[in-house]
Amino acid sequence: MQHSIVIVDDHILIAKALAGIIENFKQFNVLYECENGKVLQDKLKVKKNIPDIVLLDISMPVMDGFATAQWLKEAHPEVLTIALSMQDDEQSLIKMIRYGAKGYLLKNVHPAELEKALDSLVKNGSYYPEWVTSKVFMSLSSESAVHSSRIDITAREKEFLQYSVTEMNYKEIAEKMFCSPRTVESYRDSLFEKLGLKTRVGLAVYAMKNGYN
Structure with missing residues (x-):
């Protein structure tokens, strides 16, 4: 199929280069390309133009990848989206996951x-780069991660989880939480230990999976 x-x-x-590469894959074919x-x-x-997968560049004029992913999530949730980027920054990754990639x-x-x-x-149903460690997603699918009520997460840690999904850095989160950056780092480190995670990306994905966003 x-x-x-x-x-x-x-x-x-x-x-065009991507299309040429994909056409050599047995299980996939390219319907068309779009510039934004x-x-x-x-x-x-047009119904016949709806694909199974969209390979989506992030940086584009008129309507960029973030806005497009968000629209696809709402208008065509059946379409699987993979983000394409020149950068391996966690902020872009978090934002694209938040928008349904x-x-x-x-x-x-x-x-x-x-x-x-x-x-x-x-x-x-998903694919993420190696720098988002497999441990992150193993933890998310484990019983302890899915049933967050079994983990003793404090009210302040829950508040931090909500901010972890945003594009704010730790200093900006500290200002929102009316505490020092060092205190925010202590919330982060505590959650790393409790959830068995190592990166902010992991915390952000956990937060979205468990309704903290």
Whole structure:
């Protein structure tokens, strides 16, 4: 069974290169390419243009990847979205997950990893880069992570979890919580230990999975 893909990227050469690579994958085919989210919106008004997967560039004019992902989540929740980026920053990752992306790839990814990501997306529902450690997502799927009521999380730690989903840095979170950055770091470290996590990305995903966002 083949799965259809749409590539949304304002760099035509990159979009064409990606399409050429994907056409060599047995289980996938490219329906078309778009230069931004607005063009995609117009294309998806026609039912036959709705794909299984959207490969979505983050930085685009007119309608960027963040806005497009958010719209897809609301208008076409059945479509799986993978974000494409030149940067491996956790803020972009957190934001794209928040807006419904099920995967995140760097644009310099090897074709073999691209195929692996697409396979994982259709089989498991998600794919994330190695710098988001597998331990994060193992913890999220474990019984202790799913049933957060069994973990003794304080009210202030819950408040911190809500802010962990935002784009604020730790200093800005401290200002919102009316405490010092060192105190915020203590909340973070305590949650790392309680939840078995190591990164802010892990905390953010945990927060979204358990309704703290």
